[in-house]
Amino acid sequence: MNINWFPGHMARALREIRQMLSQVDLVIETCDARIPLSSRNPELAQILQGKPGILVLNKADLADPAVTQRWQEVYRQSGLNAIPCDSIRRSGLRQVVSLAQQLTREKQERAKAKGRVFRPIRIMVVGIPNTGKSALINGLSSRKAALTADKPGVTRHLSWIRTGGQLELLDSPGVLWPKIAGRQQQLHLAATGAIRDDLLSQEEIAAATFIELLSCYPQLLQQRYKIDPAADRTSLQNMEDAARNRGCMISGGKADMTRFAVLFLDELRNGRIGRISLEHPDREPEKPKDNRSEPDANADKLER
Ligand SMILES: Nc1nc2c(ncn2[C@@H]2O[C@H](COP(=O)(O)OP(=O)(O)OP(=O)(O)O)[C@@H](O)[C@H]2O)c(=O)[nH]1
Ligand SMILES: [Mg+2]
Numbered sequence: 001m002n003i004n005w006f007p008g009h010m011a012r013a014l015r016e017i018r019q020m021l022s023q024v025d026l027v028i029e030t031c032d033a034r035i036p037l038s039s040r041n042p043e044l045a046q047i048l049q050g051k052p053g054i055l056v057l058n059k060a061d062l063a064d065p066a067v068t069q070r071w072q073e074v075y076r077q078s079g080l081n082a083i084p085c086d087s088i089r090r091s092g093l094r095q096v097v098s099l100a101q102q103l104t105r106e107k108q109e110r111a112k113a114k115g116r117v118f119r120p121i122r123i124m125v126v127g128i129p130n131t132g133k134s135a136l137i138n139g140l141s142s143r144k145a146a147l148t149a150d151k152p153g154v155t156r157h158l159s160w161i162r163t164g165g166q167l168e169l170l171d172s173p174g175v176l177w178p179k180i181a182g183r184q185q186q187l188h189l190a191a192t193g194a195i196r197d198d199l200l201s202q203e204e205i206a207a208a209t210f211i212e213l214l215s216c217y218p219q220l221l222q223q224r225y226k227i228d229p230a231a232d233r234t235s236l237q238n239m240e241d242a243a244r245n246r247g248c249m250i251s252g253g254k255a256d257m258t259r260f261a262v263l264f265l266d267e268l269r270n271g272r273i274g275r276i277s278l279e280h281p282d283r284e285p286e287k288p289k290d291n292r293s294e295p296d297a298n299a300d301k302l303e304r
Helices: 008-023 042-048 065-077 093-113 133-141 183-191 202-216 218-225 235-245 257-269
Strands: 026-032 053-058 082-084 121-127 159-162 167-171
Touching: 008 042, 008 121, 026 042, 026 093, 026 133, 042 121, 053 065, 053 093, 053 133, 065 082, 082 093, 093 121, 093 133, 121 133, 133 159, 133 167, 183 202, 183 257, 202 218, 202 235, 202 257, 218 235, 235 257
Parallel strands: 026 053, 026 121, 053 082, 121 167
Antiparallel strands: 159 167
16 A cells, blocks of 8 residues: 655655755755665655765664664765764764765865855755754754754745854755555654654554564563563564553553554654664665665665
8 A cells, every 4th residue: 555645845845956956065865863764765866866965864862873873884885974963962963064064175175266255055955754854954053943843744845044154054845755655664654753643553553663673672662661572472462561551451451552552652753662773774675775666776876
């Protein structure tokens, strides 16, 4: 089953991103450090070919640090500058600025040679919804210039944020692509809040993610929900135990899985279960080249 959430404002934003490309010096793409494969838009990758770029592995504070480090290495090997950031606490942002300066140095020197003073570096920030583009812009400009919220689809128009310093930042609406086909990708996007909550069943997202965590991070589930993953229980029984232990029950002591799904997803998204990565470079069959289904889909690099 495809997910099709490609409203008019996303199609328009994609067109405008394409049009604005010649007016910016470089592009920052944000993805979610917990799902660096699923949270990259193949259509953006195609549009951005040839433009200097930085991939920000954002929300790195919520991801497993060892896994994020591996992603960074794997991306670097494929020629892409990837920097883990926490845009709220502003960690990693200094590295982003210094890389932006490095990537535009040649252009600055050419301007200087012609006797011109280089204007502030113009950066367009793009990515799928809810990956923290606006939060990153606020972090880089040290003020709350762009609207942010914990739901996808907040920014609706491209808009320039001038920092008064060495950067000019162009915020853009989160863009997806028509027909998100892979089930795991859909579930990962939903689990991290990148797609609207009503597009998939909360119970299904919670159950699939709970099972993934039972396999990758059983100790975190054990600590948070006082369950015993090592005991001879099925995944569903473990999840029911977790629901009961958190007081999600209906009459007769039965687990209320609908209520637990909402609670579990909220805790997962806010990092209360612990630092979790749902996609691991060493476990995925696919390397971070592209997530399009077409066979010729390898020309996605932000970094050229
Ligand atoms: N923990 C954590 N939360 C973050 C980080 N960056 C952003 N957020 C939160 O993620 C949510 C989405 O952030 P936004 O900046 O609105 O995301 P966006 O990419 O601009 O979203 P759209 O405009 O809808 O495309 C907000 O609740 C932010 O506070 C981060 O690095 N770490
Ligand atoms: Mg935004």
